[in-house]
Amino acid sequence: MSLTERTADQTQRVTPAAFRRVLVVDDDPLHRELSRRALEREGLAVEVAESAEEALARLREQHFDAVVSDYKLPGMTGLELLQRLGRPPAAPPLVLVTALGDQRVAAEALKAGAQEYVVKDVPALGYLEMLPTLIQEAIRRSELLRENARLREQLQQSSPDGLLVGRSAAIRRVLALIEEVAPVDSTVLITGESGTGKELVARAIHRRSPRASGPFVVANCAALPESLLESELFGHEAGAFTGARAARKGRFERANGGTLFLDELGDIPPKAQVDLLRVLQEREFERVGGTQTIRVDVRIIAATNRDLQQLVREGKFREDLYYRVNVIPIHLPPLRERPEDIAPLAYHFLRRFARRFNKPIEGFTARAMEVLTAYAWPGNVRELENLIERVVVLCRADRIDVEDLPSHLWRKSKTMPLETVDNLELVEKLTIERVVRTSSTVAEAARRLGISRTTLYAKMRKYGLDTTLLKHSS
Ligand SMILES: Nc1ncnc2c1ncn2[C@@H]1O[C@H](COP(=O)(O)OP(=O)(O)OP(=O)(O)O)[C@@H](O)[C@H]1O
Numbered sequence: 001m002s003l004t005e006r007t008a009d010q011t012q013r014v015t016p017a018a019f020r021r022v023l024v025v026d027d028d029p030l031h032r033e034l035s036r037r038a039l040e041r042e043g044l045a046v047e048v049a050e051s052a053e054e055a056l057a058r059l060r061e062q063h064f065d066a067v068v069s070d071y072k073l074p075g076m077t078g079l080e081l082l083q084r085l086g087r088p089p090a091a092p093p094l095v096l097v098t099a100l101g102d103q104r105v106a107a108e109a110l111k112a113g114a115q116e117y118v119v120k121d122v123p124a125l126g127y128l129e130m131l132p133t134l135i136q137e138a139i140r141r142s143e144l145l146r147e148n149a150r151l152r153e154q155l156q157q158s159s160p161d162g163l164l165v166g167r168s169a170a171i172r173r174v175l176a177l178i179e180e181v182a183p184v185d186s187t188v189l190i191t192g193e194s195g196t197g198k199e200l201v202a203r204a205i206h207r208r209s210p211r212a213s214g215p216f217v218v219a220n221c222a223a224l225p226e227s228l229l230e231s232e233l234f235g236h237e238a239g240a241f242t243g244a245r246a247a248r249k250g251r252f253e254r255a256n257g258g259t260l261f262l263d264e265l266g267d268i269p270p271k272a273q274v275d276l277l278r279v280l281q282e283r284e285f286e287r288v289g290g291t292q293t294i295r296v297d298v299r300i301i302a303a304t305n306r307d308l309q310q311l312v313r314e315g316k317f318r319e320d321l322y323y324r325v326n327v328i329p330i331h332l333p334p335l336r337e338r339p340e341d342i343a344p345l346a347y348h349f350l351r352r353f354a355r356r357f358n359k360p361i362e363g364f365t366a367r368a369m370e371v372l373t374a375y376a377w378p379g380n381v382r383e384l385e386n387l388i389e390r391v392v393v394l395c396r397a398d399r400i401d402v403e404d405l406p407s408h409l410w411r412k413s414k415t416m417p418l419e420t421v422d423n424l425e426l427v428e429k430l431t432i433e434r435v436v437r438t439s440s441t442v443a444e445a446a447r448r449l450g451i452s453r454t455t456l457y458a459k460m461r462k463y464g465l466d467t468t469l470l471k472h473s474s
């Protein structure tokens, strides 16, 4: 049985400019702050790091759309950071800031894949004005490269990406249910926490149904204010409200002959619940501002991460609507309740991103897999997918090891007592982290660890640990 879907790529959302995240790496607090302000003024979200080592640790933890790094840094230089990162589309684009007159570094940086370099013209600081534009353009170019890589990958693939992966009893049950419900037209209600694969299941049902050649239309009930949602779902006639110059078909009409996926149904406002109930009962409705009754042939699949029964009890969701949609329930348990799916999913994503970014990574070490399996995954499969992407980008070995994983993963992993850790550096990092967390000042932590403060600072930098970990910052 193969359930094939392209969901992952189709649902990839383009991040609006305002939410682009940039990491600024500079050991000089003044320049760090000035760069931050210059970028934030242009609507970019900025985080900072004081060293290349800290930057690498942060890049492992979170996604960034671009990196701006000073060349001269304590320890690893900006150029080394760039070499460590690699070039787009695998890595986020990096803009290197060099000192005046350092042509050699600039040339080397461009050769190593830097998107741009700017000269730190102290004291005039004109470079700060150029920075936002340079970064926006670097991000745009790198997104084009990514899109290209994705399309190329789709062309090369004999079997399309995105099958429903997993070997837990829960996933096997869901696969069996999909087979069963796909051929009939009954309404399906998919429940599960965010990122558990609800949309993937909805698309799988559609693709295996007699409506497969018809449209699959997504309507997100939470994304719009009440007044707009109505016209989004049912369409409107010209002049129905201010701004409605031409008549427009709603999602129901556009889904005619196919499937309508009502996403985030639990967040649908009360008035829209009434309208929806009528369509579900009679398959007919009027456009906003219209008098003509429109009939459609649509299969409904709804999804929500809320507890609808609870919402019914609280009077926030109509009981009659609940019974109308809850014809065939499919529940996707959170990943932490089906840990046996973690390894197959991790390998699935590893293969996908290794291929996409052209990285010769074969797998995970046993210890890394242990950590992945023990983690609770509050963001479920989506969190795992995003994490593997970041890890693949940064990993230089042919196997992903514990050190390649973000530290919050093994910090939270309860099943990894220190005794089982057989890597000295990891033991050191974990110990320092634990002591720093439970000390009030750096001096106290250094005393407890039996090392000097300077050494402690150096080690914390090496492991990308933050002094804000201190119980009370000193
Ligand atoms: N069993 C699975 N096998 C392969 N990929 C999966 C699986 N489950 C989820 N995914 C992938 O994880 C990501 C999140 O899945 P999806 O968008 O379907 O979740 P969702 O439940 O709709 O989340 P949300 O409530 O946040 O919208 C997608 O990229 C999807 O392809």
Ligand SMILES: [Mg+2]
Residues within 6 Å of the ligand: 198, 199, 263
């Ligand atoms: Mg979804």
